[in-house]
Amino acid sequence: MNHPILMATLLLAPFVGFLINGLRYKRHSANLAGVIATTAVVISFISAILLVVDLVGLPPETRVISVKFFEWISVASLKINAGFVLDPVSAIMILVITGVGSLIHLFSIGYMHHDAGAAKYFAYLNLFLFNMLILVLGDSLPVMFVGWEGVGLCSYLLIGFWFTDDQKAAAGMKAFVTNRVGDAAFLLGMFILFLSFGTLTFSEINQLAPTDPTLAWMNPVTLGTLFLFIGATGKSAQIPLYVWLPDAMAGPTPVSALIHAATMVTAGVYMIVRLNPLFLAAPNTMMIIAIIGALTVLLGATIGMTQWDIKKVLAYSTVSQLGYMFLACGVGAFGAAMFHLMTHAFFKALMFLGSGSVIHAMHEEQDIRKMGGLKKYLPITHWTFFFGWVAIIGLPPFAGFFSKDEILAFAFFSPLGHEALWAVGALGATLTAFYMTRLMALTFWGKSRVPKDTHPHESPPTMSIPLIVLGVLSIVGGWIGIPHVIGAILPGHPENFLEHWLHHSIKPIPGLTPFDVTTEWVLMGVSVTLAICSAFVAYHMYVQAPQKPEKVAKAIGPVYKVIYNKYFVDEAYFAGIINPLVKASKGLWYYIDVNFIDKTTYVISDVVRGGGSLVRSLQNGNIQVYAMYISLGLVATLLFLLVR
Amino acid sequence: MLSTDLFTQIGLGHYLVLSALLFCCGMAGVLLRRNAIVLLMSIELMLNAVNVSFVAFSRYLGQQEGQIMVFFVMTIAAAEAAVGLALAVSIFKRFREVNIRYFEHLKG
């Protein structure tokens, strides 16, 4: 079929779903709305597959399908088309988005079936996918920005979905505003790039990107990429703008799976990969990206160790895993970043859906202290969650292992990397293994702490099928990117398919030497061993000796408190930025507007009025006084004539 | 023009000085007095001061117009006195006094 039609179907199917559900939302039953929405996404998924099949058929060097619908903005030299481009990078993304998206829609049918606003929910979800596809397929930064803000908007709507709860509405607003900070930086990045390159189209920017890296800070490439990266920290929840993501868990759980784990939050990573030649030309930015990524890995993982809300743990885990992706980008391993993005989409979506299933079963209870031993009530959820767990802690041969390991290897070997970055990554992996095991143990294993009146039950098939599919993907998803060292010892020597696929879309890191095989094996061994040991420790602490965690927490008292309270970052933002701003605004209004400007104008009017009353006394209506003025005037005139 | 020998011959200057003095007297009356009758008399005085200078100039310049003007002024003054006195009488009938502040009561 021809590409514009397929592309239009891909993009517009969810939009049509949104319109149908959105315009008639009161008259739809939840199930009908769910079916409509899911069908829309499946149609999108099928078009995506057809498009990707066509893409595969093209020769590797020119593997691009681009479609231009109409001219969007055209002012002077700024020409932006409503143009969409499918290349190997965006192909991965659209498959993940529509594929995982379909599963999550399916899951939502079961999850939302008793919610009165289900049709509205599905409408928003479809709108989200529409925007996400625009983000991914857009052929220029502004078109990407359309989707970029659009997904933020849908995220806002979905986080605040149960808007009668003030806190949930506030969480939505926080997400939007925090994202907006990033978006403002994104705009600046666009301006800088446009004014130095004269274009905002990805392909042209990448062509024009200087081949020699520049070390200057005030260079447009460095500045532009830096601002774009700040934009990415907003969308992808990195330091310092990650604060919205944990709060975003206020939304329905499938939303967290789709938006806040699998798709939207990876937009920042995707954007950097899209512009990889440009970012490679700015080593300073790359360094900052790597450092921020590494710090975020640690931040998310440490906070994740202390949280009691099942979704909050997963949220901080997402923050941490996104940190890995940025770490990968920062050391130039864009392929690895995409790889981890994909595997993470599988296992994190799986775990979020699994947590949704748990929450559903526990009648909206999210506190893991009130769970435990759910394994026997929720076998499917448990086993699928289990595969998510082995994937995220990086056990071979599950999905997370390959992608995380590739990132760590690049962090070590890349000329843009550093041993310290590797160490932070490995430490992060250790912590990840700990908090994920803790989550597993507290939720599914050990003794049951479920309140007496709650009777957990396994979810309906619409919910378990997506879990199973994602579980399988968490197992096999990593096999498309088997590293060379492992491939070499496996039967049939499977090659790194992903690397091959992305070969023409990603610029190699300048000065990268082939990895030293022995060192790579050692590094791999170290990180896996650390993770396994840490998982055992966690298992011991939370299943075998449940009193220990408290003791440890007490032993490291203040440190625990700081971490438990998320390093007081929210409080710091409130005390340092938000409250002073509100106070200052009130001050501006009261002192400048009401008191200064208005009072100044009053002064002017008072002067006029005072002058008037002064002159008024001259006109008192007494004719003799007037006569006096006349005579005085006469005398004055005479005197004047005389003196002259 | 003022004549040089002021004391030997009565010239234009004398008349003008007289006129000015009369005018000042009248003006002082208009400005200072509150009695309507006195006011009217003062106005009369001022008008007549003007008349004196009209006549003096008429004689000095040898033209008739000044004297014609005098008749005009006298006529106007008579008319004005008639109206003014009538008002004064009606004020007096009402308030037993002809202070001009009672004229304020004229306004509607």
Place this chain on the structure above:
Amino acid sequence: MLLSAVVFLPMLFALIVALWPNQRTLRPLALGFALIEFALSLGIFYYFDPSSSALQLVERYPWIERFGITYFFGIDGISLWLVILTTFLTPVALLGAWKSIEERVRGFLACVFILEAAMLGTFLAMDAVFFYLFWELSLVPMYFMIGIWGGARRIYATVKFFIFTMVGSVLMLVAIIYMMFLTAEAFGTMSASLLDFYRLDIPFISGQFLSPQTLMFSAFALAFAIKVPVFPLHTWLPDAHVEAPTPGSVILAGVMLKMGTYGFMRWVMPVFPEATVHYAWFFMLIGVIGIIYGALVAMVQPDIKKLVAYSSVSHMGYILIGLFALNEFGVTGGLYQMLNHGISTGALFLLVGMIYERTHSREISRYGGLAGVLPFFTIAFFIVTLSSIAVPMTNGFIGEFLILLGAFQANSVWGYFAVSGVVLGAVYMLWMFKRVFFGPQGELVKDEHHPLHDLSVREMFVLAPMIVLVFWMGLYPSFFLNYSKASLDHFVKNQAHYELAIQSGKEVAQ
């Protein structure tokens, strides 16, 4: 003939409405008239040549020949959309205010039509004195609209509004007269034509405030800056808006403020090119201050209408920096933002008016949880909010993007500061939205004696065109910009020596 008809037809309507005997048919009649006027203004497109930057559909007759004052109408790509905006917003405002004006309807409708005529005249007049006439005329009906049909503090608001604007106008009049003497000096005959003003070479001494060009520039700029309104001169606006009846607010925010920015584009920047370039930094500065200051103050307003009014200050700041960026992006964005602001703020005032009609309160703290009670109203409000905070695919984004790009190109410092408005805009609008529509139901919302009703059919008819425009202008701006492109190109490229030709060929069939 067409432009004269467009300008003076509303005057005729005002007369008819004022004398119409039947009270009941008054409103439909007025709405019909406003629609006729809108249709008539659309007729301009038929004769308008978008590829030309010249002044089109010109009508020029001598009026007071001794002083070179002419009856002079003309339209080009800059004024075209503003005219359409005016004629479009008038019926919308009338229909939106169907019920909000209960007393002296006749007088009110007459005021609306006179105001419409005056605003159209302002946008179309090409003769300084003629322009000034319409400029001042527009004050009078607005004065009555606020003063008679306004809220509790209406007298205070009207007087403030009137005095603020008069101060600027009077100086402008002096400047106009001075300019006319300059034309007499330069060309031998006195002329008040704008085209002759463009041809003047007014002496400019940089750094010296008393040089003629700087003085004239300041006089004009002050008049327009008050109207816009620019940061320290903006305090009349919130008061006027809060006291004005809904249609008054819609027209005031939607069109009247644009008279200021239009004035800058038409009467200041091309007439005083050196002074414009020399003092552009100052206007950029107060524009940026306006953006940030307006947004911050809007954030803490307890009254919805005042919040929207302060948001206007912020948005008009964008327009100002767009224009004074003096490059294609900024100027195009500035013009586009004028239209956007007309649509989005107009719609916001309509919506605020609708909710006020239901609850008789504008206090944010008394609302809450409206979304559950009035779903359609919420959707409409949300879409307009999106337009106001410039989310892509809505009209606001195109304008803001171009303006910020233009400002950034002019001097990146302005870009860095102005971009903070993007964040602050989202903060104040969404915070208000959250407090009014989300959360537990507020005292006004759960009042069982007065259950709230969702949008009526009439109200949907009012909002539908606005919402369509929000997306149309956001998704396909080329349609709108193509008509203005030639004029704006010409405007930017010839800023130093701007001249406006008169299109002769395609004259309107008389």
